[in-house]
Amino acid sequence: MKAIILYKKNMKIITDNKSLKKFCKSLDKQKFITLDTEFVREKTFFPHLCLIQIGTARKSVVIDVLSEIDDYSPLKDILINESIVKVFHSARQDLEAFYNLLKIIPKPLFDTQIAAMALGFGDSVSYQFLVQYYCKVALNKGQRLTDWTKRPLTDEQIDYALSDVTYLIKVYKELDKKLTKLNRNDWIKDEMDYLISIDNYDINLDNAWERLKAKSSSKQYIANLQALAKFRDATAMKLDKPRKYIVPDETLLEIALVNPKDEEGLKNIRSVQRKSDGSIKYGEEILDLLKNSDFENIILPQRPSKEYLTKLSKLKPLTDMLKLLLNLKCSEAKVSSKLVANHDDIDDIAVLGIKSKSKVLEGWRLDFFGKDALLLRAGKLTICYDNIKNKIVTEVKL
Numbered sequence: 001m002k003a004i005i006l007y008k009k010n011m012k013i014i015t016d017n018k019s020l021k022k023f024c025k026s027l028d029k030q031k032f033i034t035l036d037t038e039f040v041r042e043k044t045f046f047p048h049l050c051l052i053q054i055g056t057a058r059k060s061v062v063i064d065v066l067s068e069i070d071d072y073s074p075l076k077d078i079l080i081n082e083s084i085v086k087v088f089h090s091a092r093q094d095l096e097a098f099y100n101l102l103k104i105i106p107k108p109l110f111d112t113q114i115a116a117m118a119l120g121f122g123d124s125v126s127y128q129f130l131v132q133y134y135c136k137v138a139l140n141k142g143q144r145l146t147d148w149t150k151r152p153l154t155d156e157q158i159d160y161a162l163s164d165v166t167y168l169i170k171v172y173k174e175l176d177k178k179l180t181k182l183n184r185n186d187w188i189k190d191e192m193d194y195l196i197s198i199d200n201y202d203i204n205l206d207n208a209w210e211r212l213k214a215k216s217s218s219k220q221y222i223a224n225l226q227a228l229a230k231f232r233d234a235t236a237m238k239l240d241k242p243r244k245y246i247v248p249d250e251t252l253l254e255i256a257l258v259n260p261k262d263e264e265g266l267k268n269i270r271s272v273q274r275k276s277d278g279s280i281k282y283g284e285e286i287l288d289l290l291k292n293s294d295f296e297n298i299i300l301p302q303r304p305s306k307e308y309l310t311k312l313s314k315l316k317p318l319t320d321m322l323k324l325l326l327n328l329k330c331s332e333a334k335v336s337s338k339l340v341a342n343h344d345d346i347d348d349i350a351v352l353g354i355k356s357k358s359k360v361l362e363g364w365r366l367d368f369f370g371k372d373a374l375l376l377r378a379g380k381l382t383i384c385y386d387n388i389k390n391k392i393v394t395e396v397k398l
Contacts, residue, residue, distance in 0.1 A: 013063075014061055014069070015068060017069055020063060020072070024074035024075055024077065026059070027056065028078075028081075030084050031083075031084065031085065032084060033055065033056055033085075033087065034056075035055075035087065035088055035165060036052075036165050036168070037053070037097045039093075039097045039148070040147075044242065045237050049100070049101045050065055050148035050149055051064060052075075053161050053164055053165045055166050056169075060165050062162060064153070066151060079098070079104055079106040080104055082107070082108060086108065088109065088111050089111065089112045089164075090113045090124070091113075095196070096200075096201050099202075105198060105201065109196050110192065111191070112130060112171050112175055113125060114192065117191075117335065119175065119182075120336075123338045127139075127164065127168070130171045135170050135171070137167060140160065142156070146160075186363065187335070187339065190359070203233070203237070205230045208232070209225045212225065212249055212252065213253070215253055215257055217303070220293070221256055221257055223293040223295035224256035225252070225256040227290070227293045228256055228289055231289055232252060235282070247273070247286075248271065251269070251271040255272070255290075262287065263279070263280060263283055266280050266287065267280060308351055311351050315351065319350045322373055324383060325373060325376055325381075326369060328383065328394070329368065329369055329372070340360070340369050341358070341365070341369060345360045349370075349374070349377065353374060353378075360373065375396060381394055381396050
């Protein structure tokens, strides 16, 4: 049973089921709510949620997850209510924390950091910057590294937590208004849809190896890496410990590459962790996994063909020009280039042209960049310096 934690009556904090239900009922008619969380995970695999902050134009509160609350169904109903927009700043980790506690992803979603990418604020603008820009307030970040597990919370901690949702209200309104004015709401839809995909938070151990930067493409190496990563992550989840406490990434990659046959071979890898008696941590399990890794039947990830890579290697001048075009158009429109295209998109357009399945040739990206990229590739668009306007411009050849 959770402890009953007493706070001053005037503090905007919810610590019991009745108060949570009452507050959630008051949210029914809201068009949007702002949300943030405070959690700890320095010593755990999963984020351990401590606080949930919710803001509205009339009232903002802190929900103390470490209090006696044990019925979150009213909150779940609000979080999945499709008529209420859920506003976050840099939502990814918050969504993971919600999923870990409630097994749901709040939606529909509006992430102010992503919205800001479409409005000239760069790839990962901070909440602090947006609050300063729109609200003319310099946030006090003194509680940023505070221990959110200690109870009771101080006035300063609660004020800090609430500031993450109260100012977010104006930030959201301003960003949404500007997106609508520039007709750019669709520009961020793909990113928002990706964020709320359950696949990001429902862990598939068979894919654990994909988060690592493989050092080889050989079947033996990939089979080793798959088996080791699956074991490492399963163990970390079971013990609720960070991956590095089980086997660090670099060590895992090195073991997969060296493929030791016995404990002596394993000990020759300098970075392996040792127990107090000198034996290798998880040594028996690792050697057994390597011995039984099924590399003969493994299906390697699909990679670009040799023909594709050969052609790409000869197209560096074109990819450089495409990158220049992308940066030029994004600079003029004040939008983050990361939102429009990535390195793989540029390569694919260079090699395949109109046959590319890149997102650049779909939706708003096609009109914004894709059509000009294809014209440039076909030699029908030039990039030149305009000495009258004193800037780089594009010209379509007739």
